[in-house]
Structure formats: C-alpha cells, structure tokens
Amino acid sequence: MKHQSSKAFFLLLLLMLLCVTLKSQTKSKYSDGVKNKIAQVENNLASWVEIENTPKWNLQERMNFYKIKGLSIAVIKDCRLEWAKGYGWADSAENRPVTPFTLFQAASMSKSLNALGMLKLAKDKNIDLNSDINSYLRSWKFPYDSVSRGKKISILNLLSHTGGINISGFDGYAKTDSVPNIIQILSGSKPANSDVVRSVFEPSSKYKYSGGGTVISQLIIEDVSGKNYADYMESNILRPIGMQNSFYTNTISKSKLKQLATGYNGDQEVTMKYHIYPEKAAAGLWTNPTELSKYVIEIQRSLIGKSNKLLTPKMTKLMLTPYLDNSSALGVFIEDKDGTKYFRHGGVNEGFTSLYFGSVENGNGAIVMCNSTDKTILYEIINSIAIVYKWKNYYKPVLKKVIKIDSSELTKYTGKYTSNDREYIISQDNGNLFLELMGQKWQVYFTSDTDFFMYQAPGISHQFIQSNNRIKGFQIKLEGGKDIFVKKVV
Incomplete structure (x- = not known):
C-alpha cells in the first residue's frame, strides 16, 4: 500500500512538473519592448492610399472587414526573428485557433524555395543555369516549336519567368x-x-509569369537528383535551414492534420478543407511564417557572407539580381524603393493567401499568411510593420480626399461592365458603391464624381466616363500610362 502511495505521489509530481513545463513553453518570452511593438503593429494597419483625416486601423477591424478567418505573422529584425503570433481561427468549425505553429499553404511563395533547390544543384555543379532545359530533362522533353524561333530555354529563364512559357497558375x-x-x-x-x-513567345524576350515553367524545374530536380521532389527539398533545402515542420508532400500524415489551417473563401470553407497541388514547386509548400523567416534570414545572412548553409554569397546575389527586367529575379521579385531594395513573393491558392518581404540590407523582414482569399490585408499588415520598425523608404502612401456621392446619384453607376472577356458588376449597398470581379467584391471610394479608387487595387486609379449624365464605362489607369476601357453594357 505504501509503495502504491509513493508511486501515486511520484506520478502526481511528474504531472505537475509537466504542466509547469508546458505552461512555460506557451508563455510569451517577449520583452516589454517587443510586446509594445506588437501592439503598435496591431493598431497601425495602413493601405497604399491614405485618406485625409482617417486614422489607422487595428488588425481585428481589418480581419472583420475582409472576412479573414485566421492569419499568422512573423517579424524579422537584424536578421533575427523578433516575434511571431497567430490570430483568429485555423478552423472555425473545430474551434482551432491559429498559433505560430499552424501550417498554411504557401501557394506561389513555394517558388522561392524551389529556386533555392535549383541553385543548390548549380552550386554543386549538377546543372548549368545557362544550359538548355532539355539537357537535364530525361523523363519528358520540352516540345520546342516555331514559337520559340530556334532559341532554347535556360534554367535561368524558368526561375525568372522569361522563358516564354504559358500557364500562370493552377487550380489544384x-x-x-x-x-x-x-x-x-x-x-x-x-x-x-x-x-x-x-x-x-520567344525565350528571353520579355517577362511573363509562368507556373508552367516552374513545374518544369520541378521535374528537372527529380531527373537530376534521382529523388522525389518533396524528398529532395526536405533534405537539401528545408531541413538544413531549420524548416523542420514544412513540407511539399501531398500525402499528409495524421499527426500533422491538426496543424493545418483550413482554407476559406469569405465565410465559405473550401471543399474538404483545402486543395491538393501536385504542381509542388509552383504551389505545393505547407509552412508558416515562423519557419519562412528562417528562409528570409538565410538569404540575408548568406548575401553578406555570414551563412553558407545553402548558397555562396555570389550565388545568393545572383538569386536577388533581376534577370531581364527591373523586378523578376530568381524565384523572387525585387522592389527598389528610392534606392532601398527589398525581395518579395506572394501567393494565392484556393482559400489561402501569403506574402513576404525581406530587405536586401539591414536585415528587416516580415511574413504574413492567412487562410482566406483577399490578400489586401497582407499588404496593410506589412505596411504597419514597416511603419513601426522604420523600414527605410518602404511606406509612402498616396494621399487622397474622399467625397460622398448622394445615394440617389449612385444608381447611374450601377450595372454590368465588360472588357477583354471579363465581367464587372457595380452595385449599390447601404449608400455605398461596390465593384465585383471574379467573385471579389470591393468598395468604391470617390475623389470626384468620376474618379475613384479601391483599397484592393494598389497604385491604380479609375475614372468613370460619362456623356449627357449617362455612364458609358470606366477607365482603369495603370502605371506607365496604359489605360484599359471597361464598357458599360447594362
């Protein structure tokens, strides 16, 4: 009896120690200074446009506005993870909250890690980045035809979207x-x-985003390495930089299922919670901002010669160098903000969106992932991070003054519009005007009785065209002076 009592006491003590350990693991270890920065980020969300006399938003307001179920944020400072935090629901029906460990579909951000996979093969002298892709394709050959005009597609073309190859994205x-x-x-x-x-079109003649080209690089990795793509990426890219829970496989173990976020289109759950993407290199990575921060940090540290887990500084510099235009590099896009350069990539899968930015210098960065389809909030969050952490030259909003159009006048703008086989619907709701395109519904903000903008269309202005007080259509005014006319048909 005494032995059983001692055993029970020991088990109770062990349970108490376990509870204390778990509590200490989940309790925030952030300093008061970092906690203050987190609070500032949560209360300074900012759009590309700043409306006169309008305060910044808080995170919960914008999650409600865009119908965001859940999201996860990681912030990098001085080439180190400063903090990571989850918000909302990974799965609302199951009452599973988002944590920093919740896994999201990275969608097209998968291409950045894929580029590392290709560059690692080049570093190890298994491929030549300038060679014809068919030199390395064994199980399938690219079907060159007259469109390519006798020019060959290189691996550099695949990684920079300059190979003249079709298919931008995949449905899963x-x-x-x-x-x-x-x-x-x-x-x-x-x-x-x-x-x-x-x-x-002819290779190396211009940029055109190509998920199809990225899938070719997936097959090259398999044919050259002799390994399944997911296995190659795990052992050569993900695990060496500490991405221990990220993966490219389509077959998901039961132990990981409760870590996965469920995808949503607004309030509607994606059928069977998420889609499968066998186009792994283009869209198949499952990860989270905490683990993606390890990738961003590795690039930043490798560039300055402080880490060589994957690439040399020379090859990392090549990765961050635009190949043909001023933006598209190898698996990343470069943004030059008044002389300060940032590398970035975003992604959209069914029910998931994601975005990261990393500074080429100074070691700043941020990753945001969410299980909803509207990506506008991602930019607003990163704008807030840039403001709070004082990223050089990053946030310079366009200042606008919004006017209110009387609801009785809004009727003339409503109706169906078309351009290039796309259908736009403009409708009125509760005294506001909304534009709907491809299932997305965005509020219209007037700066005059004809000029308007939308938060979801950064840097783009619009203008209604009218004659005799009747709306004929509207112009979409793009950067570089290009305009698209959208005709009103009903």
Whole structure:
C-alpha cells in the first residue's frame, strides 16, 4: 500500500512538473519592448492610399472587414526573428485557433524555395543555369516549336519567368479527385485540369509569369537528383535551414492534420478543407511564417557572407539580381524603393493567401499568411510593420480626399461592365458603391464624381466616363500610362 502511495505521489509530481513545463513553453518570452511593438503593429494597419483625416486601423477591424478567418505573422529584425503570433481561427468549425505553429499553404511563395533547390544543384555543379532545359530533362522533353524561333530555354529563364512559357497558375484538386502526375501536368493530359505546357513567345524576350515553367524545374530536380521532389527539398533545402515542420508532400500524415489551417473563401470553407497541388514547386509548400523567416534570414545572412548553409554569397546575389527586367529575379521579385531594395513573393491558392518581404540590407523582414482569399490585408499588415520598425523608404502612401456621392446619384453607376472577356458588376449597398470581379467584391471610394479608387487595387486609379449624365464605362489607369476601357453594357 505504501509503495502504491509513493508511486501515486511520484506520478502526481511528474504531472505537475509537466504542466509547469508546458505552461512555460506557451508563455510569451517577449520583452516589454517587443510586446509594445506588437501592439503598435496591431493598431497601425495602413493601405497604399491614405485618406485625409482617417486614422489607422487595428488588425481585428481589418480581419472583420475582409472576412479573414485566421492569419499568422512573423517579424524579422537584424536578421533575427523578433516575434511571431497567430490570430483568429485555423478552423472555425473545430474551434482551432491559429498559433505560430499552424501550417498554411504557401501557394506561389513555394517558388522561392524551389529556386533555392535549383541553385543548390548549380552550386554543386549538377546543372548549368545557362544550359538548355532539355539537357537535364530525361523523363519528358520540352516540345520546342516555331514559337520559340530556334532559341532554347535556360534554367535561368524558368526561375525568372522569361522563358516564354504559358500557364500562370493552377487550380489544384479536391482530395477526392484523381491527381495527375508531373508528366500528365506538363502534357496537359487527363486527369490534369490545366493546359499543355508550351511556348507562347520567344525565350528571353520579355517577362511573363509562368507556373508552367516552374513545374518544369520541378521535374528537372527529380531527373537530376534521382529523388522525389518533396524528398529532395526536405533534405537539401528545408531541413538544413531549420524548416523542420514544412513540407511539399501531398500525402499528409495524421499527426500533422491538426496543424493545418483550413482554407476559406469569405465565410465559405473550401471543399474538404483545402486543395491538393501536385504542381509542388509552383504551389505545393505547407509552412508558416515562423519557419519562412528562417528562409528570409538565410538569404540575408548568406548575401553578406555570414551563412553558407545553402548558397555562396555570389550565388545568393545572383538569386536577388533581376534577370531581364527591373523586378523578376530568381524565384523572387525585387522592389527598389528610392534606392532601398527589398525581395518579395506572394501567393494565392484556393482559400489561402501569403506574402513576404525581406530587405536586401539591414536585415528587416516580415511574413504574413492567412487562410482566406483577399490578400489586401497582407499588404496593410506589412505596411504597419514597416511603419513601426522604420523600414527605410518602404511606406509612402498616396494621399487622397474622399467625397460622398448622394445615394440617389449612385444608381447611374450601377450595372454590368465588360472588357477583354471579363465581367464587372457595380452595385449599390447601404449608400455605398461596390465593384465585383471574379467573385471579389470591393468598395468604391470617390475623389470626384468620376474618379475613384479601391483599397484592393494598389497604385491604380479609375475614372468613370460619362456623356449627357449617362455612364458609358470606366477607365482603369495603370502605371506607365496604359489605360484599359471597361464598357458599360447594362
């Protein structure tokens, strides 16, 4: 009896110690200074446009505004993770909150890590970045035709979207669908739901975003390494930089299921919670901002010669150098903000959006991932981080003064509009005007009785065209002086 009592006491003591350990692991270890910065970020969300006499938003307001279920943030300062935090629901039906460990679909941010995979092969002298892609493709060959005008596509072309290859993105597959293999995807054969991957213009002549080209690089990695793509990326890229829980596999173990965020389109849950993307290099990475911060930091440290876990400083510099235009580098895009350079990439999968920025100098960065389709909030959060952490030359909003149009006058703007086979619907609701395009509904803000903007269209201005007090359509005014006319048809 005494022995049993001692055993019970020991078990109770062990349980108490375990509870204390778990509590200490989950309790925030951030300093008061960092906690203050977190609070500032949460209360300084800012758009690309700043409306006169309008205060900044808080995070919860914007999550409600954009119908965001859940999101996760990580902030980098001086090449170190400063803090990470989750907000909202990973799955609202299951009452699972987002934590810094919740895994999201990275969507097209997968391409940045894929570029590292290709560059690692080049560093190890297994491929030549300037060579014809067919030199390394063994299980399938790219079908060159007259469109490419005799010019060959290089690996540099694939990574910088300058190969003249089609297919920008992929729709993914429900978990009950037949999922194609990579050859079927590239060939556009069933059960693939995308077109054949082919040339649409001469290589190295201009930039065109190409998920199709990225899938070719996925096959090159498999053919050259002799490994399954997910296995190669895990052992050569993800694990060496400390991304221990991230993965590219489509078959997900039961132990990880409760770590996955569920995707949402507004309030509607994605069928069977998320889509599967066999186009792994283009859209198939599951990760979180905490782990992606390790990638951003590795790039920043490698560039200045303080880390060589994957690439040399010379090759990292090549990765961050635009290949043909001023922006598209190798797996990343470069933004030059008045002489201060940042590398970035975003992503959109069914029910998921994501975005990261890293400074080329000074070691600043931020990653935001969410399980909803409207990506505007991602930019507003990173703007807030840039403001609070004083990123050089990053946030310079466009100042505008909004006017109110009487609700009785709004009727003339409502109706159906079309341009380039796209249908736009403008409707009125509770005294405000909304533009709907491809399932997204955005509020219109007037700066005159014809000029307007939308938060979801950064840097773009719009103008209604009218004659005899009747609206004929509206102009979309893009940067560089290009305009698109959208005609009113109903």
